[in-house]
Amino acid sequence: MxxxxxxxxxxxxxxxxxxxxxxxxxxxxxxxxxxxxxxxxxxxxxxxxxxxxxxxxxxxxxxxxxxxxHRILKVLKNIGEITVRSSLTDFTFLVSETILDNQTQLLKEVSKNKEVFYTSSRGVNELNIVVSNSLDSVVETLFKAEKCTQKATNLSSITVKLPAENVSVPGIYYFIFQRLAWEGIVLYEVISTTNEFTIIVNDEQVDMAFKTIKDLKNL
Structure with missing residues (x-):
């Protein structure tokens, strides 16, 4: 009834x-x-x-x-380390038959320098690559035959380690991204694994984004 x-x-x-x-x-x-x-x-x-x-x-x-x-805040209080990296470039390419081969070559270049930042995600039609700007010329050379739909510079990343229970509590990401939206933070990219996520933001907003996420531990 x-x-x-x-x-x-x-x-x-x-x-x-x-x-x-x-x-x-x-x-x-x-x-x-x-x-x-x-x-x-x-x-x-x-x-x-x-x-x-x-x-x-x-x-x-x-x-x-x-x-x-209450459940969400309990998880957020246990947020682990927050890592910030600056001087990043965000490339977006259309998916093609050759793009994975080029990405393999890029990974070989990345492996030569453990200090550089690299992350990537692939959708149905697009491949996204975020790298330290020291690798810009390498990416542009390796992917010169690919269709680049967007290149954004002067970006920073914030990587947040979440406690393992984040996968069993609904609303964690919504709660975090809601706070970022309230502060007017523009997210260029969001890349996640099981227990951590990385957001890509403009250099001018990285300090506010970092403070917003850090303050979640004290709610």
């Missing part, structure tokens, strides 16, 4: 931004109840009082704060 509480919860869970705002107590519940009332009534097939929806939202916001935000 559907209840007002269950229908309201189902509605909120389909809207992550709204769910986050509720858990932080920054939404006027009375105003929200008026907005969502038509959909709640349609789902239940009957008239519903605003007060009943407000009470359901209040219970849900308290519950969300404990079940979601």
């Amino acid at each position: 559907k209840t007002i509480s269950s229908v309201v919860e189902q509605y909120i869970r389909k809207k992550p931004f709204l769910q986050s705002a509720l858990s932080q107590g920054i939404i006027n519940l009375t105003s929200l109840s008026r907005i969502i009332k038509p959909e709640i009534q349609e789902e239940l097939g009957k008239e519903v009082r605003n007060g009943a929806i407000v009470m359901a939202l209040k219970r849900l916001s308290d519950d969300l704060e404990f079940r979601a935000t």
